[in-house]
Amino acid sequence: MIDKAATHLPPASQAGPQQASPPEPPARADRVEWLFRDALRRRQVHPLMELLRRYRGQEGA
Amino acid sequence: MTAASSAMRLDALRELPSLPQVIIDLQSAMSREDVSIDAIADTVSLDQALAAKALRVANCSFYGVPGRVVSIRQAIGILGLRSVSTVLTIAAVSQTIPRPSCPGFDMERYWRHSVAVALCARSIARTLHLDADVAFTAGLLHDLGRLALASQAPTCLGEALRRRDELDCTMLEAERATLGTDHAALGSQVAARWHFGPAIVDAIRLHHEPPAAPKATVVDIVHIADGIAHALDLAGDPNELVPPLDTAAWNRAGLTEGQMLLVLEGTEAEVDGLCDALAV
Numbered sequence: 001m002i003d004k005a006a007t008h009l010p011p012a013s014q015a016g017p018q019q020a021s022p023p024e025p026p027a028r029a030d031r032v033e034w035l036f037r038d039a040l041r042r043r044q045v046h047p048l049m050e051l052l053r054r055y056r057g058q059e060g061a
Numbered sequence: 062m063t064a065a066s067s068a069m070r071l072d073a074l075r076e077l078p079s080l081p082q083v084i085i086d087l088q089s090a091m092s093r094e095d096v097s098i099d100a101i102a103d104t105v106s107l108d109q110a111l112a113a114k115a116l117r118v119a120n121c122s123f124y125g126v127p128g129r130v131v132s133i134r135q136a137i138g139i140l141g142l143r144s145v146s147t148v149l150t151i152a153a154v155s156q157t158i159p160r161p162s163c164p165g166f167d168m169e170r171y172w173r174h175s176v177a178v179a180l181c182a183r184s185i186a187r188t189l190h191l192d193a194d195v196a197f198t199a200g201l202l203h204d205l206g207r208l209a210l211a212s213q214a215p216t217c218l219g220e221a222l223r224r225r226d227e228l229d230c231t232m233l234e235a236e237r238a239t240l241g242t243d244h245a246a247l248g249s250q251v252a253a254r255w256h257f258g259p260a261i262v263d264a265i266r267l268h269h270e271p272p273a274a275p276k277a278t279v280v281d282i283v284h285i286a287d288g289i290a291h292a293l294d295l296a297g298d299p300n301e302l303v304p305p306l307d308t309a310a311w312n313r314a315g316l317t318e319g320q321m322l323l324v325l326e327g328t329e330a331e332v333d334g335l336c337d338a339l340a341v
Contacts, residue, residue, distance in 0.1 A: 025299060035292060035303050038231060046303060047311045048292045051318065055325050 032056060071240065073213040077158065077251060083108055084153045085256045087146050098142060102134035105149060114152035119145070121338030123331060143194045150198060151339060158208055163215030165222035167298075171208060174296040175201050176335050181286035181328040182279075188320050189277055192260075196282050199264035202257070203283050206248025206265070207232075231304050233269050245269055271310040281310040293325060295332055 026034055032052050039046035079085075083104050090096040106112050112133055119130040119140060130136045137145045161168060182200030186193040210218040217240050225235035236243040249266030264283045271280045284307060290296070291303045316324070 031294060031301075032292075035294060035301055037229070038302050039305065042305075044305070046288075047306050047308065048288050048303065051321055051325075052292050054318070055322055058322065 071210075071214055071217060071242070071247070074209050074247060074251065077209055077213055077254075080153050080157055080255045081108055081111060083111065084149060087149060088256050088258065096142070098137050099134070101142070102132070102137060105133045110156065111149065111152050114156065115145070115148045118148045118151060118338050121334060123335045123338060147194055147198055147201075151201060154202065154205070155339065159212050161208070161211035161215060163211040163222075164219045165226070166207075166211040166215070166218060168211075170296040170298050171204065171211070172339065173332065173336055174290055174298075175204055176339065177290035177293065177295045177328055177332045178203055178283065178286045180331050180335065181289050181324060182282050184324045184327050185282045185286060185314065185316070186279070188316060188324070189282070189314065191277065191279065191282065195258075195260050195264075196279050196286075198257075199261045199268075199279055199283050200286050202248070202252060202261060203265055203268045203287060204244055204248065205251055206244030206246065209247060209251050210244060226300060229300070229302070231302060233304065243269075269304065271307050273309065274313065277310075277313040277315070281307075281313055284310050285314055289325065289328065293329055295329065 025031065032049065033040065035052075036046050036049045039049065086104065087101060090101060105115070115133065116130055116136065118124075119136045120126070120128055124140055124144065126139055130139060133145070136148070140148070155172075179197045179200035183193045183197040186196035207218065210221075218236075220239045221232065221235040224230070224239050225232050228235070233243050233245070245266055245268060249262050252262045252265050260279050264279050267280045268283045268287055271278070271284045274281070288303055288306045291301060294301050
């Protein structure tokens with residue numbers, strides 16, 4: 001359970017590199033990494049990616 | 062496509078129709094303190110198509126008074142002049158731009174994305190105690206240049222869309238490579254010609270590259286909202302791709318994870334209702 005009031009996102013510049021994602025679009029329910037493939041290819045951390053993972057995880061809980 | 066032929070085709074954007082005079086008057090009136098609500102209601106009511114669409118939107122559940130608004134004057138009384146101005150602007154833009162016939166451009170996806178950005182921008186602006194109406198309108202119009210391209214220069218936009226699909230790059234990169242310009246620059250020119258205020262023109266022009274600022278701005282909000290709308294995958298684009306996010310803008314907004322999750326939930330919950338009301 002995420003504490004919505006107290007949890008702060010880290011500044012984007014503190015995060016590290018990521019792995020590349022598959023080129024083919026996966027099923028809609030499992031698209032988070034694929035949607036961020038531009039940032040992953042550039043080995044950049046996208047501040048929204050972890051947020052989306054948590055959001056989709058919260059939806060499925 | 063050569064730079065010269067591209068420039069020639071982009072000239073067609075100058076032939077884009079003007080917004081109805083009532084919207085230009087409204088934009089001007091909103092910046093004055095002596096604005097007459099009766100005079101605005103009378104003027105708007107003369108444009109029957111615009112008034113009908115505005116009432117349809119004002120009566121959607123999004124504004125919280127479904128089925129109760131029967132006149133523009135009543136809409137102003139219930140919703141307030143600023144919300145009615147936003148409703149009228151939405152109606153005017155969607156009825157002014159000729160329906161595009163551009164291969165690869167999907168009008169329904171365009172509006173779903175724009176509505177999602179508008180809702181998200183409004184929610185972030187409220188959280189940050191910034192002008193939610195300006196953020197909403199700027200979000201709704203942030204990709205106006207792409208709509209104008211699809212309508213007035215479909216070959217140009219079609220070329221950029223093909224490049225994006227072939228290289229799987231961002232649309233901004235594809236536009237700059239094929240057109241020598243991009244939808245942000247072109248959209249801000251259209252918005253300025255349509256007499257939108259500098260806050261909205263700047264948000265359209267800079268929404269992919271927010272400039273440094275001492276605190277969060279409407280440009281930052283629209284930039285972040287655009288990223289969120291792409292990440293939520295709401296438009297139904299099979300080639301959806303989340304564009305880069307400016308970390309300085311993100312850090313300036315400084316929202317907690319809890320606040321951001323509420324923004325995401327609210328955006329997803331409201332987008333279908335508003336798209337239905339707008340018939341987009």
